[in-house]
Structure formats: C-alpha cells, structure tokens
Amino acid sequence: MNIELILFGAFALLTLLSAGMVIFARSPINSAMALVSTFFFLAGLYVLLWAHTVAVLQVLVYAGAIMVLFLFVIMLLNLSESPSRGKPTLARILGGAATVGLLVVLGIALSKLPAGPPPSMGIEAQATFGTMATLGQVIFTQWLLPFEAVSLLLLVAIVGAVVVAKSRI
Amino acid sequence: MVPISYYLLLAAALFCMGMFGVLVRRNALVVFMCVELMLNAANLTFLAFARMHGDSIGHVSAFFVIAVAAAEAAIGLAIVIAVFRSRGSILVEDIRTMKH
Numbered sequence: 480m481n482i483e484l485i486l487f488g489a490f491a492l493l494t495l496l497s498a499g500m501v502i503f504a505r506s507p508i509n510s511a512m513a514l515v516s517t518f519f520f521l522a523g524l525y526v527l528l529w530a531h532t533v534a535v536l537q538v539l540v541y542a543g544a545i546m547v548l549f550l551f552v553i554m555l556l557n558l559s560e561s562p563s564r565g566k567p568t569l570a571r572i573l574g575g576a577a578t579v580g581l582l583v584v585l586g587i588a589l590s591k592l593p594a595g596p597p598p599s600m601g602i603e604a605q606a607t608f609g610t611m612a613t614l615g616q617v618i619f620t621q622w623l624l625p626f627e628a629v630s631l632l633l634l635v636a637i638v639g640a641v642v643v644a645k646s647r648i
Numbered sequence: 649m650v651p652i653s654y655y656l657l658l659a660a661a662l663f664c665m666g667m668f669g670v671l672v673r674r675n676a677l678v679v680f681m682c683v684e685l686m687l688n689a690a691n692l693t694f695l696a697f698a699r700m701h702g703d704s705i706g707h708v709s710a711f712f713v714i715a716v717a718a719a720e721a722a723i724g725l726a727i728v729i730a731v732f733r734s735r736g737s738i739l740v741e742d743i744r745t746m747k748h
Contacts, residue, residue, distance in 0.1 A: 495661060498666070501682065528655065533695060545684070548721055571671070582664040635719075
C-alpha cells in the first residue's frame with residue numbers, strides 16, 4: 480500500500496462523489512459547485528499521471544473560465560427552483576438501462592487489459608514528460624496547423640456567441 | 649504504482665455518469681454540465697494512455713479537447729440564453745419545435 484495508490488483511491492472516490500452530486504443536485508447552482516470540485520479532483524488525478532501542464536490547464540480553463548461562464552448564465556436566467564424531479568417516464572428508464580449496459584460492456588472490455596503497473600521511464604524521460612516545454616515543443620512543431628485551427632475555432636465561437644445571445648443586432 | 653486499467657475504469661464510470669445525466673435530467677444547463685463530465689472522462693483516458701506509452705500526443709489531444717470544450721460552452725450557453733428569451737423555459741421537454 481504505497482502513497483500513490485492511496486492518493487489515487489481518495490481522488491477517484493471524491494471525483495465519483497462530486498460527479499454524482501452534479502447529476503442529482505436539485506438546483507443548477509449546486510450542480511455547478513459540484514462540477515468545480517470534480518474538476519479539481521480530476522486535476523489531482525492528472526498530476527498523478529504526470530500530466531502537470533494539462534492539470535494546470537484544467538484548473539485555469541475548466542474550473543476557472545468555463546465554470547464562471549456557467550455560473551454567470553445561471554445567475555442571468557434567475558431560474559425559479561425547479562419543481563419536482565418528474566415521474567420516471569419510459570425514456571428515463573431506458574436511459575438508465577442503456578447507461579448500465581454501457582458501463583458493463585466497458586468494464587468487461589477494460590478488465591481484459593494488462594493489470595500491471597505502467598512501464599517505468601528513465602530518469603531524463605521522467606524529468607521532461609508532461610512539462611510545459613515538452614508540450615510546447617510538440618504542439619509548435621508537429622501540431623502547428625491544428626493549434627492555429629483551434630484558435631480560429633475559438634474566434635468563431637466568440638463571434639457566434641455574441642450573435643446568438645444578442646437580442647437585436 | 650497504480651495500474652493504468654484503474655484509471656480507465658474510473659474514466660468509464662465517469663463517462664457513464666455523464667451519459668446518465670444527459671439522458672435523464674430536464675434542465676438544459678445541467679445537461680451541458682454532464683457533457684463536460686463526459687469530455688473529462690475522455691481526457692482522463694487520453695492521459696492514462698499517454699502515461700502508458702510515454703508519449704506526449706495524449707497530452708496534446710487533451711489540450712485540444714479542453715479548447716473545444718471552451719468553444720462548446722460559449723456557443724451552448726448563448727443558445728440557452730436565446731431559447732430562454734423566446735420560450736421562457738430551458739427544460740428540454742418544453743423545447744420540441746423541431747420534433748417530427
């Protein structure tokens with residue numbers, strides 16, 4: 480029982496608990512708050528996977544920017560408390576059954592993977608894996624065109640959001 | 649060392665929870681949040697495989713997923729605001745103009 484396994488177990492349990500709160504919370508505000516904590520625990524899991532840069536991006540972009548956007552919209556719409564959760568219709572029962580079926584299939588498929596620890600890396604590979612410098616080098620050499628395409632996508636998204644949400648141009 | 653299959657099982661569970669929320673919840677905002685959960689499950693899978701193969705491509709993919717999720721949130725929330733302004737409700741059961 481080493482410290483990494485304990486940390487993984489704690490983060491995994493807390494992630495699943497927060498995700499359950501996102502789904503089952505009554506008001507959207509509570510869902511959003513649970514989603515923020517889910518993102519933080521997932522960032523911890525990313526650090527355990529040596530993806531430090533992605534963990535930082537997770538906290539900055541997801542838990543910061545996207546969640547602020549969500550909270551802003553929730554406050555703007557000023558929703559009244561949602562009424563009852565509604566009766567279990569046929570569509571909901573089928574949805575739950577489909578989810579359980581997918582989980583079973585995925586679990587069977589993933590349990591066939593080798594269960595051993597991940598391959599160990601050399602000292603110099605450990606020092607560079609997942610750092611900002613390595614990621615930047617890969618993005619700006621092999622993946623430069625997709626990177627620029629993503630910046631164009633974000634520009635289009637900004638303009639589109641303004642056009643859609645504005646009442647009168 | 650934690651086996652990679654633990655991470656993959658956790659990602660599968662997270663994805664299924666997101667899918668359950670998308671299928672069952674009525675509030676469009678909560679449906680969006682559950683889509684974010686599913687995207688994060690995909691990210692966790694990418695990063696687990698990147699760790700398994702010692703390759704940075706998984707990190708690049710996760711970076712692109714985060715960027716696309718930001719764009720999706722901006723557009724989706726703008727659509728939610730527009731729908732709420734014209735219909736007065738964001739319950740997905742009330743929005744069925746395009747059904748049939």
